[in-house]
Amino acid sequence: MPTILGQNQYGKAENRVVRITRDGTTHHIKDLNVSVALSGDMDEVHYSGSNANVLPTDTTKNTVYAFAKEHGIESAEQFGIHLARHFVTSQEPIHRARIRIEEYSWERIEAAGEGRHSFVREGRETRLAQITFDGERWEVVSGLKDLTVLNSTASEFWGYVKDRYTTLKEAYDRILATSVSGRWRFNWTDDAQEMPDWETSYEETRKHMLQAFAETYSLSLQQTMYQMGTRIIDHRGEIDEVRFSLPNSHHFLVDMEPFGLKNDNEVYFAADRPYGLIEATVLRDGCEARIPVDLTNL
Known part of the structure; x- marks a missing residue:
């Protein structure tokens, strides 16, 4: 036919x-x-x-x-x-x-210090909460996922281990981006204690998280993540434990030489996979970890 x-x-x-x-x-x-x-x-x-x-x-x-x-x-x-x-x-x-x-769309993060180069993706993240009660004691874990943040500079990555399979070039001015998945556990466990203001706590925890991301000159995503957790613990007395899972959203400089152009840290290819996955828990001194390592099971 x-x-x-x-x-x-x-x-x-x-x-x-x-x-x-x-x-x-x-x-x-x-x-x-x-x-x-x-x-x-x-x-x-x-x-x-x-x-x-x-x-x-x-x-x-x-x-x-x-x-x-x-x-x-x-x-x-x-x-x-x-x-x-x-x-x-x-x-x-x-x-x-x-x-x-x-x-x-990205919204600028206003932070202390020089430079206006930190952004948070517009469109609010998903807020999370898990409440556990055994008839006597409470465990409250709050959190968020899909909070996408980016620093367009003030990030480096160099001095790492190299072997015969290493091809990654050292970077002294790179984009640092991630989609934050985080949980934090409150030390409120008993009705006899004063209950936290949950709304204020969430907004303030989020604020400190973003400010730490923006204000940390980063030599590794691990360093930035630890500073985010430390700032929360230092400023929010109601929280004893913070657990983060941060994918490293890689941005690679596009090679412009074949077009006769110089790429002066201006045009990047945003790769969605594969990605480095960085995870850690930050604890108040003297407290034990209780948030599961696999945040998807929380």
Whole structure:
């Protein structure tokens, strides 16, 4: 039975690009997920496999990153216009370009000290609580998950163990990002004790967590995590134990040399997996750990 080719398109989907604009010590961030779909004179690639009219999808990916450097990202709409115009006007076989962009918003974290380079993802995290009572004693564990935070500088990673399989380059100015999953256990266990103000405690614990993340010059995610837990213990007398699970949300500098461009810590590839997973418990001195290591079972 004879067939004909109908509507078709091709391209590179979900190109994660993070653009940092540095205005002195104040940084601005644009975090996009860009999908490119191209269509036009593409019959022969389907009928005979001829790639004569095909711009590789890898090239469309490279174009997204190069344009983030060359044009910046004023807005998702303007960035998409630049890309679509480029693909259609620079390649005769391409008659139509569709650019779909998701933008992830970040709210600046205002913190003490120099520099305005710390952000928290807009859209509140999920708040958690577990209450256990045996008829006499209470155990209350509060927490949160999916609190996404990022420092666009003030983070390094170097001096680590190296062996024959090590390829990671040392970094002296990197993006530090994670999605915080944390739990904290209260020392309120008896009705005879004064009950904490749960709402105030949650907001203040969250505030100290974010401020510690923003104000720590980080040589490792472990160091930052410990400072987050320490600050909570130091400032919230009602809490004895904090447990964190922090995935290291890697941001890798895009190699711009093939395009004749210099990437001065501006354009990154945001990798969602695999990721380093950093976990630890911070305790008030003299207290014992009770929060399970596997937070998913809490």
